[in-house]
Amino acid sequence: MTNKQWSNGIQTVDEKRAIKRQAILRVAARAFNQQGFTQTTLTNIAEQLNVTKPSLYYYVANKDDILTGILEEAITQLRSVINHVTTVEASGLEKLRDFFFRYSEVVTDDFGACLVLMRINAPAARFRDHYNALSYEVLQAAEQFINDGINDGSITPCDPKYTASALLGTMNETVYWHVVEDRESPKDTAVRFFTIFETGLRQ
Amino acid sequence: MTNKQWSNGIQTVDEKRAIKRQAILRVAARAFNQQGFTQTTLTNIAEQLNVTKPSLYYYVANKDDILTGILEEAITQLRSVINHVTTVEASGLEKLRDFFFRYSEVVTDDFGACLVLMRINAPAARFRDHYNALSYEVLQAAEQFINDGINDGSITPCDPKYTASALLGTMNETVYWHVVEDRESPKDTAVRFFTIFETGLRQ
């Protein structure tokens, strides 16, 4: 019989494994984002965790498993953003703005950035399905908010597909910014970018 | 004494070398864009040209030299676009639009795409200087056109730096589109994207 108080805060073997696996994914994601998947060696990742390469294989199956784990984590986070914003009661423009902000925060995190960069990074072909499936959901969601906005009068009539892509392109731009160097918070950047889209260029 | 008519259309040894080198760069650029620099082997490039790997070394110094050659070609093209648009007599908005269109065409070509993708592709760190220097020039040019537009009243007051980055982010989006699959012409895509920026979202 397990004593609740006794076992409180004490981790089971499985919990310890999960935590260490998560630590590997985090370190790996950061390395992949900075050097690329192929350039990053398992020895390199192991060193940052103060262990040797073979030790990693107790927590992950292989190098591909690491990347898959990262991508799945990011996809879960992004799906949750889509679901949240979809259920909000607000105008289309407000939902689009909210989505833009939340998306930009997820996607500037190590895991989210890895997903976005993966679409073009070295091993993309092998992992493109992960990106493509999600990319479609994200575009669909953005399109939906734009259509909502056109219908409720908060957004000017436009091509929802291209508008969604232009917004995502700009969002992804913030990913590169924040991977390469420290800047103001992703949210602040997102606010500035979204304002440009809202206002438009023409006098 | 060289007979002009006689030598017309007949290539010198140097010309033949330059043409073959160019062919290598072109095939390599396409491969780098699709598979990434590290994933692309010299054997792979050689096979597409129906020669063996060692033959390439008659035309290029090494793998890095190939990429450097591609990047320099792209940089030359982009500088020429900047110079051209800078000297045009037109409103700021018109210059920005013209720049957007021309940039999008250069950057969806094999060489131009390679430059844009290189900012995050595997060997980025080693070649980042090439990208950064040009990226700065491109941003500066876009900012200049935006400032011109604000001053001549063709563009609504905005933050030129962020606006330039948002535009470039969207431009780069077209690169991914056209690298991954065939679509309508880059120009047509650019027209649609720019319209969104001109109009703005808010009703």
Place this chain on the structure above:
DNA sequence: CCTACCGATCGGTAGG
């Protein structure tokens, strides 16, 4: 322009 080859790197495993 090719055949043959070297040196180094790296993912992954054996075995404890």
Place this chain on the structure above:
DNA sequence: CCTACCGATCGGTAGG
């Protein structure tokens, strides 16, 4: 969790 090691790949060169 580590030491030791294998197999495969790949950039680059020798030498013709």
